[in-house]
Amino acid sequence: MKLHQLSVFLENKPGRLSEPCVALADAGINILTLSLADTQQFGILRLIVRDWQKARDVLEKAGCVVKVTEVVAIEVADQPGGLATVLKALESESVNIEYMYAFTFRSEDKAVLVFRFDDPDAAVAKLQDRKLNVLSPVELYELVEQ
Amino acid sequence: MTDFPFENRIWDSAETAPRAELERLQLDRLRGLVSRLADVPFYKNAFAEAGTSPEDIRSLDDLRRLPMTTKDDLREHYPLGFLAVGRDKLARIHGSSGTTGKPTFVAYTAADLELWANLCARFLVAGGLRPEHTAQIAFGYGLFTGGFGLHYGVEKVGAAIVPAAAGNTQRQLTLMCDLQTDVLVCTPSYALTIAEAAAAAGLEPRDLPPRFGHFGAEPWTEDMRREIESRLGLLAFNNYGLSEVIGPGVSGECALRDGMHVQEDHFLIECLDPDTLEPVAEGEQGELVITTLTKEAFPVLRYRTRDIARLDRSPCPCGRTTARMSRVVGRTDDMLIIRGVNVFPSQIEEALLHVEGTAPHYMIEVDRPGTLDVATVRVEVREQDFSDKMSQMQALRDRIDREIQSITGIRMSVELIEPQTLERFVGKAKRVIDHRVTDSS
DSSP states (O other): OOEEEEEEEEESSTTTTHHHHHHHHHTTOOEEEEEEEEOSSEEEEEEEESSHHHHHHHHHHTTOOEEEEEEEEEEEESSTTHHHHHHHHHHHTTOOEEEEEEEEOSSSSEEEEEEEESSHHHHHHHHHHTTOEEEOHHHHHHHHHO | OOOOSSOOOOSOGGGGOOHHHHHHHHHHHHHHHHHHHTTSHHHHHHHHHHTOOGGGOOSGGGGGGSOOBOHHHHHHTTTTTTOOSOGGGEEEEEEOSOOSSSOOEEEEEHHHHHHHHHHHHHHHHHTTOOTTOEEEEOSOOSSSHHHHHHHHHHHHHTOEEEOOOSOOHHHHHHHHHHHTOSEEEEOHHHHHHHHHHHHHTTOOGGGSSOOEEEEOSSOOOHHHHHHHHHHHTSEEEEEEEETTTTEEEEEEEOTTOSSEEEOTTTEEEEEEOTTTOOBOOTTOEEEEEEEESSOSSSOOSSEEEEEEEEEEOSOOTTSOOSOEEOOOOEESSOOEEETTEEEOHHHHHHHHHHHHSSOOOEEEEEEOSSSSOEEEEEEEOOGGGOOSOHHHHHHHHHHHHHHHHHHHSSOOEEEEEOTTOSOOOSSSOOOEEEGGGOSOO
């Protein structure tokens, strides 16, 4: 029930964001979603793609430093309280969030929250206990690419 | 007729001694030095190995047959293995500003301190200091030789001293204005800091009282001299020295400011090709190698300064007969002086080793965008160090930052960059880009 996320180190220099994106585009890899964390000194680009192994090889070949981490995607209703419900559940289960990002779908009233936990397996078990809709990779890809 | 910007005054008649007389004195003193050094274990061994005895010194050219001394030799005999007198004879101990692991200590007898004050007085008077002046000394007072060296030199001349010490620029301005100090003594970069602080405080820096500035302890350029002079409305003088030899007072400029007069009656100076250790052609750049002829407590024979400069032995219109050395234009090792502190790239490597476990690729960039040196260390991030968590990446940066500060003693800005982006070198790597030394002087 976990997704593979690719993180790419970005130097804080003009053109640095486009390099990995161009490399993926040239390889015909579609980015399902991404998030960017940055400081004055450097940034971290986090990507979800369908074929993560291929994407990782493409990025590494392009000279990027890539790290693969497991993240958890949760589907919620795209309405007020959608995120809050999940956060409350995590809080009451004392699950620590490293970081998260979210995206929505125009065709459906759904949103997907992507979470990075220190212990994703424990987090998934607790979320499922609370009847939250943790997406498998296949479910996510279907949702995004329909 | 030479135009002097002010009265050309000479402190010590020895400065104008005829060359033949000077060279006789040097030879005599060199023989005396070699016999004194025979009691220092390091030199005793070196002389035995080379088969040298004082009787072999028949002319100054014989200096070239004598062994050399390096910074590493001093370190190996830490702390005071080079003492040539008993501890009971010591009057003072100073330390090098170097922070390459262990500091090196140097020692002085009462006679050494007297000599040192006299040598500083020589270049101070040559550069306009007069007994009626008040000098503000904005050098650190401590193990560093700059503060005390200049202090006793100014006192020797008979001028008044405001021992302001380093830092607290607002207070420097207050002292300067309220006490009407005529002479400023500090590092060249600090002179510019004072000018900027004055401007920021709504003062016209050119109207500040000092009319003479004696600047040293770090490399600077002719461009910087022009800038200091135009901003502060004073005459800026360069002086040179290093703690291992005596501190400030090895050489300094006269009123004509065309090279620094080396105090040759107390120091033998050679300019050698750092690779072959043969003398360079007259006027060519080479490594300065200095022998202390008269120092008692901590004499050094043919000390390799690692400083690159040129020597000019032509007579100076000021009347001094001593050789003049150019500004220091570089180093034979890769030592950097950043905000007055000696830094070696190997220290950055050491810091990174402490953080990472292996030596990654890095580049040090030094610049002086305003008045103070800014050092940036760019470090390539390695696959295994990269984390998707911002907190871990920040922590990595902070660890490198702290480690560099603890090893070098100064703060550098740490930038993480992508791997394989720094140039790779075959053989000796170029780890430093120094934007401060790119002008022609």
